[in-house]
Amino acid sequence: MxxxxxxxxxxxxxxxxxxxxxxxxxxxxxxxxxxxxxxxxxxxxxxxxxxxxxxxxxxxxxxxxxxxxxxxxxxxxxxxxxxxxxxxxxxxxxxxxxxxxxxxxxxxxxxxxxxxxPVYNLLGGRARDRVPLSMSLPIAPVEEVLDRARRLVGEGFGTLKAKGGGDHGRLVEVVAALRAEFGPRLGIRVDLNMACPLAKDALRLIRRLEPYDVMSVEQPLPADDVDGMAELRALSPVPVMADESVWSPGDAWRVLRARAADIVNVYVPESGGPARARRIADLCATAGIGVAIGSMPELGIGTAAAAHVAFSSPRLDQPSDVAGHLYHADDVVRTGLVVEDGFLLPPAGPGLGVELDRxxxxxxxxxxxxxxxxxxxxxxxxxx
Ligand SMILES: [Mg+2]
CATH class of the missing domain: 3.30.390.10 (Enolase-like, N-terminal domain)
Structure with a gap:
């Protein structure tokens, strides 16, 4: 061919x-x-x-x-x-x-x-039977975020990711409200998308979030501040996840060497493709660092590509964002992606398992x- x-x-x-x-x-x-x-x-x-x-x-x-x-x-x-x-x-x-x-x-x-x-068999084969998913909650007033969370929990999702920005008080309120409403059964991730300028700001915020049993705090600091991430990781009582700091396998190598993250959120589009995303997952596994798979969010083709990486990754430490297609009102493909009770099932092959709708x-x-x-x-x- x-x-x-x-x-x-x-x-x-x-x-x-x-x-x-x-x-x-x-x-x-x-x-x-x-x-x-x-x-x-x-x-x-x-x-x-x-x-x-x-x-x-x-x-x-x-x-x-x-x-x-x-x-x-x-x-x-x-x-x-x-x-x-x-x-x-x-x-x-x-x-x-x-x-x-x-x-x-x-x-x-x-x-x-x-x-x-299926593509996962070209990437090392299937390492798991299903992938736990996490769905993201936007920056919005607390009640609005709670409404969306109720809907997602009702659909079976066991982990939600609260987005943070400039207003740390609102984020702490959101996380406290999620914990109060759903109790210990809900996994709560937090993503700051680089909203803290300094490691000390981030540490203060993480200490306010810690009582609510947060699984991880994602990319609190600017992408280039790898030293700051390392300093924060050493002091943080909550696992620190790198996202914007890691695009390519080279970025991953630098973050791992600096011990700047407990977990790396790995993306197909940022790494340069599914095989290179798998290489980042291998680097993390070798370094003893956790892996989650991220989302831009992708449409069906990109979500399928991320799914094959998630199914073949040697380790997957936290529920992943491999559900980009669910955020979209429509798609350009028919996908065989099945989400059941908050878990993604293996995509049907051969290939990615998606079919273009012209x-x-x-x-x-x-x-x-x-x-x-x-x-x-x-x-x-x-x-x-
Ligand atoms: Mg992120």
Whole structure:
């Protein structure tokens, strides 16, 4: 099997309801859908899921102009060669990893279809029968957050993640209210999306949250403040999770060496693809550091890619955010993703286990004039 054509289609798909985090408000996901065609007619799918730099949709042109020539004519198993070519072509753009990830995902989808296997079997095989999920709660007044939490707990989710921003008092109130209402059966994660400028600010907040038995506090400090994260981790009574500090496997290596996190939230779009996300999970396992799988949030293709990583990761230490598709009102694929009682079941293969809906792709296709114009000036959402 050889790749004969690579296309990237910008799409804008609405969320079920707008979501507010420390990074802004999001009401649509403006991403790119990568379609790789092979000489035997097989189609592989990838998704450019990114909320910064004009969103993933703005990277479609880069996929078609720069990355397509590197994969057309190649076989879908040539992942290492593609990674080296992509690194040469895109040496200085961290956000372009989301485009690389989409192409790697499409290659793995083709490879899985060629082998007649689900992608997780190309990533080491299934390490678990189901993946516990965590759903995110936006920054909103306490009662509004509680309403959403009641709905999610009613749907069977056992872990929720409260988003924090500038108002730490509101966050502490939210966490206290969640604990009071749901008791010890609810897992509570907290995500600060870099909202604390200093390690000391973060430590003070964590000490206020500690009485409510919080599972982890995610990325309290700016992405580049790895020393601050290390200082905080040494003092924090609650496990510290790194998110924005870790994009590529190289970032993970630096965070692990600095002992700057107890757990790393691993993303397919930020790492450069499912195989590279698995490499980060391997690095963490080797270093004795925990792993969770994060979400941008992705549509169905990206969620399936993250699911194959979650099912094959050597360790998975906390409920993960592999449910991006649930935040969206619609999708461009039919997925075989099944969520049952707050757990994700293994995706059906071969490949990713998703099927493109051409009518939906056309319905959500962005007009070229709109691409990159949406949230380009203001980063928007971060569900995880
Ligand atoms: Mg996060």
């Amino acid at each position: 050889k790749v004969t054509r690579l296309e990237a289609v910008p799409v804008s798909v609405p969320l079920r309801e707008p979501f507010t985090s420390a990074l802004g408000v999001q009401s649509t996901s403006d991403y790119g859908i990568v379609i790789a065609e092979a000489d035997d007619g097989t189609v592989g799918l990838g998704e450019i899921s990114l909320i910064w730099h004009g969103n993933g949709a703005a990277l479609c042109d880069l996929v078609e102009r720069l990355l397509a020539p590197a994969v057309v004519g190649a076989g879908p198993f040539e992942l290492t060669r593609f990674e080296a070519a992509a690194a040469d072509l895109l040496a200085f753009g961290k956000h372009t990893l989301a485009a690389v990830a989409a192409v790697e995902t499409a290659l793995l989808d083709l490879a899985g279809k060629a082998a007649g296997q 009518d939906k792709l056309d319905a959500y296709r962005m007009n070229p004039g709109r691409v990159g114009s949406g949230a380009a000036v203001r980063p928007s959402l971060r569900l995880s």
